[in-house]
Amino acid sequence: MVKELFIQGNEACAEGALKAGCRFFAGYPITPSTEVAETLAIKLPAYKGSFVQMEDEIGAAGAIIGGSWGGSKSMTATSGPGFSLMQENIGYAFMSETPIVIVDVQRGSPSTGQPTMVGQGDMMQARWGSHGDYEPIALSPSSVQEFFDFTVEAFNLAEKFRTPVFVMADEIVGHMREKIIIPDKIDIVPRKMPESQKDFLPFKNNGINPMPSFGEGFDIHVTGLTHDERGYPDANNPKTHDTLVRRLSSKILDNKKDIVSTQKDFCEEADIVVVSYGAPFRSALNAVNIARDDGLKVGSFKLNTPWPFPEAEIREISKNASHIIVVEMNLGQIYWEVERVACSNSKTHLIGKIGGEIPKPNEILAEIKKVGGN
Amino acid sequence: MPDEKSPFLKYLREDRLPTIFCPGCGIGTIINSFLKGVNEAELDFDNLALVSGIGCSSRIPGYIQSDSLHTTHGRAISFATGLKVSNSDLDVVVFTGDGDAASIGGNHLIHAARRNINLTVICINNNIYGMTGGQISPTSPKGSFGSTAPYGTTDNPFNLAELVATAGASYSARWTTLKIHHVVRSIKDALKNPGFSFVEVISQCPTYFGRKNKLRSPVDMISYMKNNTVFKAQVPSLSRKELEGKIIVGEFANTKKPEFVENIKELSKSKSDSEPIQNSAYLEEF
Numbered sequence: 197m198v199k200e201l202f203i204q205g206n207e208a209c210a211e212g213a214l215k216a217g218c219r220f221f222a223g224y225p226i227t228p229s230t231e232v233a234e235t236l237a238i239k240l241p242a243y244k245g246s247f248v249q250m251e252d253e254i255g256a257a258g259a260i261i262g263g264s265w266g267g268s269k270s271m272t273a274t275s276g277p278g279f280s281l282m283q284e285n286i287g288y289a290f291m292s293e294t295p296i297v298i299v300d301v302q303r304g305s306p307s308t309g310q311p312t313m314v315g316q317g318d319m320m321q322a323r324w325g326s327h328g329d330y331e332p333i334a335l336s337p338s339s340v341q342e343f344f345d346f347t348v349e350a351f352n353l354a355e356k357f358r359t360p361v362f363v364m365a366d367e368i369v370g371h372m373r374e375k376i377i378i379p380d381k382i383d384i385v386p387r388k389m390p391e392s393q394k395d396f397l398p399f400k401n402n403g404i405n406p407m408p409s410f411g412e413g414f415d416i417h418v419t420g421l422t423h424d425e426r427g428y429p430d431a432n433n434p435k436t437h438d439t440l441v442r443r444l445s446s447k448i449l450d451n452k453k454d455i456v457s458t459q460k461d462f463c464e465e466a467d468i469v470v471v472s473y474g475a476p477f478r479s480a481l482n483a484v485n486i487a488r489d490d491g492l493k494v495g496s497f498k499l500n501t502p503w504p505f506p507e508a509e510i511r512e513i514s515k516n517a518s519h520i521i522v523v524e525m526n527l528g529q530i531y532w533e534v535e536r537v538a539c540s541n542s543k544t545h546l547i548g549k550i551g552g553e554i555p556k557p558n559e560i561l562a563e564i565k566k567v568g569g570n
Numbered sequence: 571m572p573d574e575k576s577p578f579l580k581y582l583r584e585d586r587l588p589t590i591f592c593p594g595c596g597i598g599t600i601i602n603s604f605l606k607g608v609n610e611a612e613l614d615f616d617n618l619a620l621v622s623g624i625g626c627s628s629r630i631p632g633y634i635q636s637d638s639l640h641t642t643h644g645r646a647i648s649f650a651t652g653l654k655v656s657n658s659d660l661d662v663v664v665f666t667g668d669g670d671a672a673s674i675g676g677n678h679l680i681h682a683a684r685r686n687i688n689l690t691v692i693c694i695n696n697n698i699y700g701m702t703g704g705q706i707s708p709t710s711p712k713g714s715f716g717s718t719a720p721y722g723t724t725d726n727p728f729n730l731a732e733l734v735a736t737a738g739a740s741y742s743a744r745w746t747t748l749k750i751h752h753v754v755r756s757i758k759d760a761l762k763n764p765g766f767s768f769v770e771v772i773s774q775c776p777t778y779f780g781r782k783n784k785l786r787s788p789v790d791m792i793s794y795m796k797n798n799t800v801f802k803a804q805v806p807s808l809s810r811k812e813l814e815g816k817i818i819v820g821e822f823a824n825t826k827k828p829e830f831v832e833n834i835k836e837l838s839k840s841k842s843d844s845e846p847i848q849n850s851a852y853l854e855e856f
Contacts, residue, residue, distance in 0.1 A: 219850040220656050241841035245850070246655045246834050250648065251681040258641065258648030258678075259655070262621070265639060266656025267849035288642050295851075355851070387851040409849055410619045410637040410653060411660050417583075417632055419640035428586060429632060429640075 199378040205343040205369045206273075208376050209299055210235035212347030213271050215382050218297070219245035220268035222259035224252055224278060227311040228367040229301035232273035253278035257285035260296045265418065267409030269351055269387075273299035276318050277308060279325070286360055287326030288420040290444060293399070295354035295387070295407070299347070299363040301370040302474075302525075304552045313552025314367035316474055316525040322362045323503055329441055331448035333455055334362040334503040338477040340374035346500070352385040353455060357447060358404050364502065366525065368475035368554055390414065397425040401439055404447050448504060457500035458509050462488060466495030468568055469513050469542075471534055472523040473499040476555050480523050483560035492568050505533045514538035519567040523547045523555050543567070578605040581615060583635050590629060592700075594788030596747035596773030600694055601630055603750050603771075604663075607757030619660040621650040623670040625701050626775075627694035630665040644675030647682045650689050657848050658688075658831045661761065668695040668709040672728050676708070683737035686765040687830035692757065693730060693768065696775035704778030711815060715782040731770045735823035740765030742823040746772040748795045752819065765829050772817050 203211070209232050213221070221240060223233040233249070240247045245268070250256040256272045263270035274282065279300045289296050304310025305317040318325075322334045333353050335346040343365055350361040388406040390396045398405055398416050408414040421429040422437040430436040448455065461481060463469055468487075472480040477498045484496040497513055499506060510533075514520065520542045522531040531546040538544055547563055549555040591597045608615065618636045622628035624643035631638035637660075641649045646664050654662045671679050671693045682689060698716055699705040706716035706723045709730060713722045731744035741763040745752040753771055760767035774780065774791035785791045795817060802820025805813065835845045847853075 215856070217850060217853065217856050219847060220652065222652055222655075241834075241837045243856075244838055244842050244844055244847045246838070246846045248651065248655055248834075250651070251677050254645060255648035255651070255678055255681070258645040259652030261641070262639065262649035262652030262654075263656040264652075264851070265637075266653045266660070267851050268656040268846075269851045270652065270656070284642050285645060384854075384856070386854045389852055409657065409851070410639075411617060411657055412849075413616055415583075415635050415637060417638045417640070419632070420642060421640065428583075 198380050200375060201378065202373060202375050203340065204231060204371060204373050205337070205340045205365065206231035206301065206371065207235050208340045208344040209273065209347045209363065209365070210239065211378060212344040213297070213351070214239060214243055215378065216348040216351035216384055217269045218271045218351060219243065220260065220263035220270040221272065222248045222250050222256045222263065222270070223272045223274065224250055224256050226275045226278045228303055228370050229273045229275045229299065231370070232299055232301070253281040254285065257282035257298070261285060261289050261292070261294050264294050264296050265410050269295070269355070271297040271299065273301065275301050275303050276305040279318055279321060283325040287328060287330070289360040290326070290330040291420045292418045293358040293405070293444070294360065295358050296360045297347070297350045297354055297363065298360060299365060302364065302366045304550065310552045312367070314475060314525060314554060315550065315552065316366055316529070319364060319502060319526065319529040322364055329445060331445045332362060332503045333357070333359065333448065333501065334364045335501055336364045336473040336499065337369050338474050338498065339369065340372060341376045343369055344376050344378065348382055348384070352383070355385040355387050357451065358407055359448065364474070366474045398427050399423060399440070400425050401443055452504050455501060455504060456506045456509065458506050459498040459500060461496040463495035463497055463513055465493055466517055467493040468519045468521065468564055469495045469497050469517040470521045470523060470560060470564065471497045471499065471510070473502050473530065476523045476525060479555050479557045480560055482557040483564060486557065486561055487564045492564065494564055499530070502530055507537050510534055510537045514541035517542050519543050519545060521545045521547060521560070521563055521567065523560055525549050525554070578602065581605050581635055582633055586633055589633055591626065592777040594774065594776040595626070596696065596771070597627060597630065597694060599747045599750060600692070600753065600771055600773065601633070603753040604692065604757055606754045607761060610754065610758040611761040613661050613761060617659065617661050619653055619662045620665060621646045621653065621662060622665040623675060625667040625670045625699070627665050627667040628670055644670055644673070645678060646670065647675060647678040647689065647691065651682060651687055654687060654689055655831055655834060658835065659848065662689050664689055664691040666691060666693050668693065668697060668730070669699045669707045672708045672730055679734065680737040683734045683739040683766050683768065685830040686738055686740050686827045688764050688766070690760045690767045690769070693770045694773045695730060695770050696773045696779055698775055698779040700775050700778050704782055717782070731768065731822040734768040738766070739768050739823050740825050740827045741767035743768070743821045744770040744772065745819050746795045746799060746817060747774060748792055748799070765827055
């Protein structure tokens, strides 16, 4: 039965997780993400799942990796300071190809910053926060419905590509209440058990491997050390390392077509394009609509997946647009990615708003008019 | 010795031998004791899941033919917590060292003990960081030498078995590699205890601890253990001075307490019609 609910973004995230098959959550309280944990603490027992409040976020990240190898789709939710603490174990999850979902409801930062106010300062931390080379997948919802949808999608991508996936939400989307529709049937991607224990290579140099859970007789060895196809450490072998780390990157980059998601409004003939993601998209689209009513050729480009960065799509937009305005709640993180890709075709501008308030439509409209010569 | 193979060889990943452990290291003795303990506890070997962090002792799971999770430094117990909650049928054993468990992983250690989660933690305490080359650890005796304590450490060491018992573990014990029958029996008891079990094994590191503390050979180190071990039962009859620098062996906790994952299962049963579903990630529908 289709369900209509009027709920908070963080609650919608929890509902999405349950719908996607999440049956293990480990977390640590942190504003403004705590309602995700609180909702799952209430609901998981009824869904035949388990909830654990860990001693810190390092432990929470460790527990969900363990939970995933135990055979459960596993998730945690946090905000900037907790996301910082998780980074080492996040790197472990990339190296060991463990599907997990990490939700970051971003707040004002750096450091303790503005715990109850909105920010988008963790976008580059999602990209590069752990040491070493890896290709993350991140989704940024801009509505309560999308927080539900993107959480489901995060689990599906995590299983499909055997990799950690981030839902990079923000305090506005986390705390606002909107109506959402939960369809009766939702496509979910189940994990694949390898067919045979005999000669099974859990880390084969061949794209994405099926994943056994512990206790099924595969005698799998999982390590964060550079490992060969059997999973055995081979850390002093340059070729093993090169092969492994390149495979981990290419299993994402070679499948960008399946992963990257954007929403384009009025971009075809646009001379000015406003790029945004998360809550600021709401203001951006509003400003674009007003500017269009005033006769300006303006479009809106929304990144549903900031990572992997939609390079081809931004390059395409830049061919027509003289100006690209990036709106985000930091001092320029995704902006530099846009500049890197679009600089030879378009002039790029940043509306980087910090302080804990969303960029307002009139601020964006003013910038559109400034660069558009009106 | 004749060509007779060890009865435990079948439990090892033979294609990974020889191990990285130094000659004279106590870890080999402890692997042997562990396999014997598993046998004596009559556990199904296929049901074992071994988890470890970083350090010499954390390399053990890589040599045992079993599912094994070699994790980040200090965090093994948190990974093991998720693994056990996710599949409570597994017999989850954590191998760790004094640096891994008591320094960087100290928080996870005491909280797992507090929860009394059914894990067996075997902590190989050699009083030093071996893998990184002989730095002092949170269990290095006061006055002992390490590469980061060239003038002797002035830090106070942790009493690990007692710390874990105080934090709430239902089983905690300390033994040495000198008397392996104690270690075997203790590992057996730990594996059978349905709660958090901690077995601290004082072990020799001749390569680093020995070299820096005038106990260069494994025999010197074992002799030191022999001459300085006191049973816990003897403690009340000894003065503080007589106990100085002594290794106190024995059980520090052995009780029955409610277990963490059982509590989660009960909650699930009360809110739905069953315990948490295992291997739910493989289901096509929910």
